[in-house]
Amino acid sequence: MRRLRFLIQKEFIQIFRNKALLPMMTLLPIIQLIILSNAASNEVKDVRVAVVDLDQSELSRALSNKIVANDRFSLVATPFNKKEALDLMQLDQVDIVLEVPSDFEKQFYRGEAPQLQTLVNAINGQQATVGSGYLSGIIGSLNGEIRAKEPMLFPDLAKPNKPIVVTSNNWYNPELDYPHFMAPGILAELTALLTIVLTAMNTVREREIGTIEQINVTPIKKWEFILGKLVPFLCLGLLLLTVGLIASKLIFDIPMRGNIGLIFAYAIVNLICVLGFGLLISNFAETQQQAIFVAFFFVLIFVLMCGLFTPIDSMPKWAQYATIPNPLAHFISVSRKVLLKGSGLADIKMEFLYTFVLAILFNTAAVWSYKKQE
């Protein structure tokens, strides 16, 4: 155990002496937090619509006006036929084409349920689904308005047969403020990733310069070496988390409904887990380049499958299971639950459990694969 103290002391001296490391661990995350939290938004704004009005009736014009009036849409063109409209889509000048058939008004007042067609540019899937959803909403509300205005035209609806109305309230994030939703996740992501990369690089660097050989020729225990790397970087990770939480509070005023102590308690387990992973990588890399490549391979998978950008619930079943060994997914889930929902320990016990098991697995593997002898 005494040896461990010297290992940790040495690591801290090196960390504080490294001019680039501390700014990198504090300033860069804040910059990333600001940029990503604002930019990584799922909100759909400014959908460009082209209306092909083959009817040119009062009703079809009312529909166009309604679309123009909505600030999510901008009516960019009114081509005369569908082909022209599709050409515009091909040139990426419109996102949605709405085609109004020639007998639209006539059919509508006859009660024949006319068919409107929307063509959506689904290259941007988000824009497509959300945008066409908004558009259907507009059409539906126009429909309702006219029927309400002229009930005599729709005798079958004259009786007070109100449709069922669903009102939705967004709990935990009532204004659908994206930074509130994104910032806790990005914070978790940054903390985990920076620590994975830093430990992997740090240990491989010792291999490159040859000091690891000098360590290997001492009677040091393998677990002592691994712990000697783990503890300093755990502290660094917690520092990063603290800085990030303060920054998120000051900049985005993110809610902190739950117990911050719980976040830190979980973060310690999670950091031990990802640090073990970083050390595991370092055991198989001869050079820092190799370590970076391997780390990035996993980091990309971790980030894209952690629920930050794509909700885990909307992934296919196999992919949902694949997020179980992803420490990042648990970290993001915990930080969102605790900060936004105010969840307690009982609500995040599964995340705790999975991360704890992963931490043991990764660190055991790291100790086991660390070779003092070739």
Add this chain to the structure above:
Amino acid sequence: MSETKVIEVAGLTKKFGDFKAVDNISFEVEKGEIFGFLGANGAGKTTAMRMLTGLSKPSSGKGKVAGFDVLKESERIKERIGYMSQKFSLYEDLTVKENIRFYGGIYGLSRQQIQTKTSHILEELNLDQVGTKLVKSLPLGWKQRLAFAVSMVHEPEIVFLDEPTGGVDPMVRRQFWEAIYQAAELGRTIFVTTHYMDEAEYCDRISIMVAGKIKALDSPDKLKDQFEAGSMDEVFLKLAR
């Protein structure tokens, strides 16, 4: 086993695939001896040394270092030996004192012992003025002598030096060998690899490795007689052809 033999090796072999880097070598080293390990680059010196220090697992053969089995007790061996590798192995971003403290701590020295050792080493090497300077700011010769001193911080029975004088000027090499003699006088066994033939003359006994095998092993004078050569240079050239 004799009390005075600190290294005993029989049939030690290291294979990398089909290539035998070290091919069935056997020798013994006496306590307090300066044992030189000579050979061209790639002759297998470093590999042999790495097996003795427990950094590399022998493919076959057996050996004892400081009374412990190289196959089964490499961690016990590590407590008893010092090692200075070819690559410079102190932390450049730590100061001289911090390096001594770190390695002292790793070898389990007490705070008190570390302090005594530190002042002893600084005095010995005339490094008093630079004790708090980063190691990277020192000239190479000083670094090498410091690395040697640090490799003996825990007072090991045997010190393994892998080409310790590579790239330093003749003045420093001379100082370095004086330090080696001092260590040997304290009863420490020195196992040193080199490809400088003049350095070979300083050793009590030398072995010359060619292509993984030991081709000659004796004192420098006897080897010169045996090969009818005027200098170790000639002996070496005759062997290597």
